[in-house]
Amino acid sequence: MMMLKKYLKQVLLRKFKHKNYMLMKRNFLFFWIISSLLVAQKYEDVIQPIWDEHCASCHTGNNYSGDLDLSSGSSYDNMVNVNSKGYQGYKIVKPGDSENSVLFQKIVGNIAFGNPMPPGGNKLSSSKEEKIKKWINDGALKEWGDLAIENEFGITPNLFGLAQNYPNPFNAVTSIQISLVKDSKITIKVYDFLGKEVNSLIINQSLQKGSHRFIWKGEDDNGYQLPSGVYLYRLEVNSMNGRELYQNTKKMIMLK
Ligand code: HEC
16 A cells, blocks of 8 residues: 555656656757847847938047047947036936937927037938837837737727736746726736736726826835746726726836
């Protein structure tokens, strides 16, 4: 009898180990596939070429031009979160706020900010202007993800939506944006890759229609930091009287 018990235990243990191994293997593969799909855009590839073409002829080294060096390799540290020389109290580029960034006001030609850039009527094309605006408003990062996922499903502002978290992958904090067609009650939960709930960000909270943003700090419900990996976040929208209106789940990656 003892022998049989021991034998069964061994078989079970082996099975369990094998299952765990297979699961790990699958997770790793999945993690790898997702990571390779989410290619971040780089400041150097998207924004720097605009400076090279239109600005660096004047803004190089410590020339005149407000000491603003926009040549490759120097531009980022010379403008992001740097005080403007010409306009007291303003940053040249203020992350997340194109309206209060001297650089942006100058490229759109707002006369309150002096000469437009580039000077002499050579305004940047509107697509370049848009790129710069989006980059600043996305946080003026060296690498940033694509925010346009909401349009992936043809969602217009008159539909419910759950946007891809931003930034993604993320290191410290990430934001999750949702859009609501009508006043509703929402729940947002975060799950680990095995589907175990790790954080209930918002529980049945009443919100007005429109768009809302939530921050997740990569912590569990008790404020403990969670490990790197793939996480899922799920939005559930119910009407004020409890009828299901919308649900969606998306993946995000935390890289510590
Ligand atoms: C023909 C030369 C020239 C070109 C090209 C040029 N700039 Fe300038 N820029 C200047 C001069 C001169 C100043 C300082 C006087 C002023 O603020 O108008 C200046 C000032 C600035 C400032 C203000 C800096 C501060 O500290 O307040 C910003 C921002 C700026 N330029 C951005 C750009 C950008 C972006 C481009 C390209 C899209 C560009 N400039 C192209 C000559 C130029």
